[in-house]
Amino acid sequence: MVVLTEDEIRELVDLDLELVDAIEDGFRVLALGDVATPPPMMFTLDADNEVDVKAVWVPSWGDLSLKVATGFFGNPAKGLPSGNSILLLLDATTGQTRAVLVEGGYLTALRAGAAGAIAARSLAPRRVASAGIVGTGELARVHARALLLAVAPESMTVFGRHRERADAMIEELRGYTDIPLVRAESIQEVVQASDVVVTCTSAREILVHAQWVHPGMHISAVGADAPGKQELDPEILRRADRVVCDLRSQALAQGECQYVTDASRSDDASWLTELGDVVAGKAPGRLRDEELTVCDLTGVGMQDAAIARYVLAKVLGTSDSATTQQGGSRVVT
Structure with a gap:
């Protein structure tokens, strides 16, 4: 032992x-x-x-x-x-x-960051001019490092509710990269400026609104891992060309997908692809540069x-x- x-x-x-x-x-x-x-x-x-x-x-x-x-x-x-x-x-x-x-x-943080890297490798656009991180806790820092490994962004933007924590996170990340690192003044700024966004908060309300997203971007949402938690406007998932999750049953019960309940998505959840199926070659990742993709990561055993x-x-x-x-x-x- x-x-x-x-x-x-x-x-x-x-x-x-x-x-x-x-x-x-x-x-x-x-x-x-x-x-x-x-x-x-x-x-x-x-x-x-x-x-x-x-x-x-x-x-x-x-x-x-x-x-x-x-x-x-x-x-x-x-x-x-x-x-x-x-x-x-x-x-x-x-x-x-x-x-x-x-x-x-x-x-727990490392394996979460690794899942974010896997999602980004499969779903991010080929060129990532800017990556964005919403959140400044340990999970956000690990996911930022994961993006550096997975997609080599040319710059990165960070938003946190507390400026001093965002600045501290940026200083920490300087030990891993020499790309430009910028503290954003709002979540909207992060989303509109980024090709890949990762949300890493404990929010129970919409942080990222549908009118901010744009074709060709990828979003990984990792904060919603329990009923009642939420970071994304459900309209983003409805509009996405591809929605991927770590485990379908969990995502529907406690991830961002719990809020997609209307008839625009079929009852059998065929609109929702598991990340394992993508890496195993059983389902596609990103197919076109202009697609909007989302990955709902709740963390699995x-x-x-x-x-x-x-x-x-x-x-x-x-x-x-x-x-x-x-x-x-x-x-x-």
């Missing part, structure tokens, strides 16, 4: 193309079937605090993963991160624990299993004994 703290995990893995490919392989396996993904258990403690439990069983990998994550959105004012979580990887045939990853939300498997391989790839010390962590195999 491998036990890793957040600090040890941070030393071991970071957002890079190898990690993105590992998460993409998880989506591909999900699309090929033989994976059990029960509905997430979610409950709200109060207006600012929530708990999310996700699980997945992957027989072909021999893995069963379980993650408990919390979102306490008043934490930044206390000097604490808003997200926290622990990820377990179990043997799918015996139920025995293979890894305990006390990741504190770090792996398969991403957790894939990143836990990736971390475990990193550890055991350097382990040559039954019980060793890896950077202070306890490893028992």
Whole structure:
């Protein structure tokens, strides 16, 4: 059994193309079937605090993963991160624990950013003159880095409700790129100026209005991951040439797609494509430069299993004994 703290995990893995490919392989396996993904258990403690439990069983990998994550959105004012979580990887045939990853939300953010990179690789226009990020939390920062990896934008615009946090995010991103980085004065400015936009907030109201979007752009919405959360005007999804999600059942229940309820979309949700089907070649991504595309990312258990498997391989790839010390962590195999 491998036990890793957040600090040890941070030393071991970071957002890079190898990690993105590992998460993409998880989506591909999900699309090929033989994976059990029960509905997430979610409950709200109060207006600012929530708990999310996700699980997945992957027989072909021999893995069963379980993650408990919390979102306490008043934490930044206390000097604490808003997200926290622990990820377990179990043997799918015996139920025995293979890894305990006390990741504190770090792996959750990385696998979310990786999904954003996968979506952008499949759905963004060929040339991205400008990318836009709405939000300034850890998730927004990871998604900004993911866009740098996936589509190599020529510039990037950031909007946050608090100028100082947006400026701090821009300064952090300067460590990863030398492209122009600009703080926007409004969400409208971000959307109208960008070829790719990622929204990363905990909003429960429309932030991005339909009249701001334009042909040829791609939007990845990652904030709506529970009933009642919302960032996009539903008209954007109705007008989109292609709407992709990580998992259809989740997107319809708790993503942006929960608000598309009129007869313009068929009852069987055939208008909604899963990202795994795109990477597996079962469905198309962007077909034309002038298309408007949207990806609704709610976060799925398969991403957790894939990143836990990736971390475990990193550890055991350097382990040559039954019980060793890896950077202070306890490893028992």
